[in-house]
Amino acid sequence: MSWSEVAELLGQGLQETAWMVGVSALLTAVGGLLLGILLVLTARGGLLSAPVVNSVLGLIVNIGRSLPFIILLVAVIPFTRAVVGTTIGTTAAIVPLTIGAIPFYARIVESALREVPGDVIAAAVAMGATRRQIVGKVLLREARPGLLAGLTITVIALVGYSAMAGVVGGGGLGDIAIRYGYQRFETEVMVATVVVLVVFVQLIQTLGDLAVRRLAHR
Amino acid sequence: MIQVSGLHKTYRSRGHDVRAVDGVDLHVREGEIYGVLGQSGAGKSTLLRCVNLLERPDSGTVEVDGVELTALPGRGLRAARHRLCMIHQHFALLSSRTAAGNVAFPLEVTGVPRAERHRRVAELLDLVGLTDRAGAYPAQLSGGQKQRVGIARALAAGPKVLLSDEATSALDPDTTRSILDLLLDLNRRLGLTILLITHEMDVVKTICQSAAVMRDGRFTEAGALTDLLREPGSELARGLFPLAAAQARDGESLLDVTVSGDSADEPLLSALARTLDIDVRLLDGGVQSLAATRAGRLRIGVTGDPAPAAAFLRDRGALVAS
Numbered sequence: 416m417s418w419s420e421v422a423e424l425l426g427q428g429l430q431e432t433a434w435m436v437g438v439s440a441l442l443t444a445v446g447g448l449l450l451g452i453l454l455v456l457t458a459r460g461g462l463l464s465a466p467v468v469n470s471v472l473g474l475i476v477n478i479g480r481s482l483p484f485i486i487l488l489v490a491v492i493p494f495t496r497a498v499v500g501t502t503i504g505t506t507a508a509i510v511p512l513t514i515g516a517i518p519f520y521a522r523i524v525e526s527a528l529r530e531v532p533g534d535v536i537a538a539a540v541a542m543g544a545t546r547r548q549i550v551g552k553v554l555l556r557e558a559r560p561g562l563l564a565g566l567t568i569t570v571i572a573l574v575g576y577s578a579m580a581g582v583v584g585g586g587g588l589g590d591i592a593i594r595y596g597y598q599r600f601e602t603e604v605m606v607a608t609v610v611v612l613v614v615f616v617q618l619i620q621t622l623g624d625l626a627v628r629r630l631a632h633r
Numbered sequence: 634m635i636q637v638s639g640l641h642k643t644y645r646s647r648g649h650d651v652r653a654v655d656g657v658d659l660h661v662r663e664g665e666i667y668g669v670l671g672q673s674g675a676g677k678s679t680l681l682r683c684v685n686l687l688e689r690p691d692s693g694t695v696e697v698d699g700v701e702l703t704a705l706p707g708r709g710l711r712a713a714r715h716r717l718c719m720i721h722q723h724f725a726l727l728s729s730r731t732a733a734g735n736v737a738f739p740l741e742v743t744g745v746p747r748a749e750r751h752r753r754v755a756e757l758l759d760l761v762g763l764t765d766r767a768g769a770y771p772a773q774l775s776g777g778q779k780q781r782v783g784i785a786r787a788l789a790a791g792p793k794v795l796l797s798d799e800a801t802s803a804l805d806p807d808t809t810r811s812i813l814d815l816l817l818d819l820n821r822r823l824g825l826t827i828l829l830i831t832h833e834m835d836v837v838k839t840i841c842q843s844a845a846v847m848r849d850g851r852f853t854e855a856g857a858l859t860d861l862l863r864e865p866g867s868e869l870a871r872g873l874f875p876l877a878a879a880q881a882r883d884g885e886s887l888l889d890v891t892v893s894g895d896s897a898d899e900p901l902l903s904a905l906a907r908t909l910d911i912d913v914r915l916l917d918g919g920v921q922s923l924a925a926t927r928a929g930r931l932r933i934g935v936t937g938d939p940a941p942a943a944a945f946l947r948d949r950g951a952l953v954a955s
Contacts, residue, residue, distance in 0.1 A: 538725035541685050542739040542790065543714040552738070556729050632728055632770035 432587035439512035446517040451524025479518035508585030520569040527561030560631040567623025634826040635661040640693035653679035655850030666827040668837040671847035677830035718787035722799035724779040726771040733767040739789040757785040777808035797829035842925040862893040874930035879916040886939035889954045893928035896950035
């Protein structure tokens, strides 16, 4: 395999990975945020204290987090078909990636929101703020650095998960490393793939750190 | 201005019931500064959080400015809370907002239009002397400056009552003094009623007209400082003016003399010595200016029969114990 062929292969892989990770990260950010907020609000003594709802949500999140991703990938195939109309390809891989990452990010959101000091929330309540105002202006706003740092971790985890997307024909860099490097002993291709992945992950982390630094006023 | 009756609040903590507030009656008059003094764990924080209903009391009523808060549903309570404000030991500022942004928060909550908000924020920062730090984030401010932001924010919604939860406990003595001066100034200029809780006797001494001592969820004494000082055996009086143990000489009796108001400024001791022709020895004590009055406690030794000396002092408005 010539270097120009490898470059073309990697270029396409990078595009597929970026697409899968980008879209699922976006969906995960929204879903994880909502689920995380619900976990915090419904906790005992929370602003919408509902211990039973909280336990059920917690159980669902834990089940989602205990399933090995490769199992999840296959298990959600019927759901994937219902959502995107196909079960193979890059777009089809986005569904299990998102489902796998939402519980992960939801727990990070939950702990980031819990970091907001109780007396700051009490102060907002004492000033007559509504629940909606407290969630938007206090919880989410104050936790922004933590939420963003957590999202960076989640996106990088998604890059890792996406390597398994080859199982459903998702393609991407990880898939190239497995097919060429692991199954066909083309070490050079594998090394090149890994280098691209390292740079990709590094880039995500750097962007994330930069954004966190801009938002944190500590 | 604040009327609390029969307040009870019990927590369940690790399988035990903790009676944080165990039957408190509290009356704070309009325009006064009222201090609740107690050790940590005495229930003062819970009491304060019950006054603005951050905690819902198990029983009892809370009335502020003629409105019974304990009878209000959620929406009405939120509106009523704008008349009450609170400052906190650890300031409770939003770290993601500047000083000006923090002060603007309660105005945003109540839906004050942007232009009006800017004007009010500038006024409030000026009131607490922080105009030049408007754009600073809390992390860039000193403790005293943070508490000034806390005070400006508390005043934003135009409250009649300010609740202070150990507002100076995290500050050094000089900063404490300047924050207390600010509170006293606001109390005088705006007629702001202040209910504060503290474990520092100095706070009560410096700015309170009335005070209560809280222990195990109850008030052990409460009232105007000038009255409490006249109360025999008042813990507050002893705390405000501690007297060291002293030994009487032969033929001498010891008397503890509490003076307040006019009697604090009279030449009592020389009059005593001259009139009864006895020797008076000052062993310990002093006279100080409090927020409400001048007062002091003295431990003196008198020669001869102590009864006429005590009677002489009582006649002139002092409280005497032997």
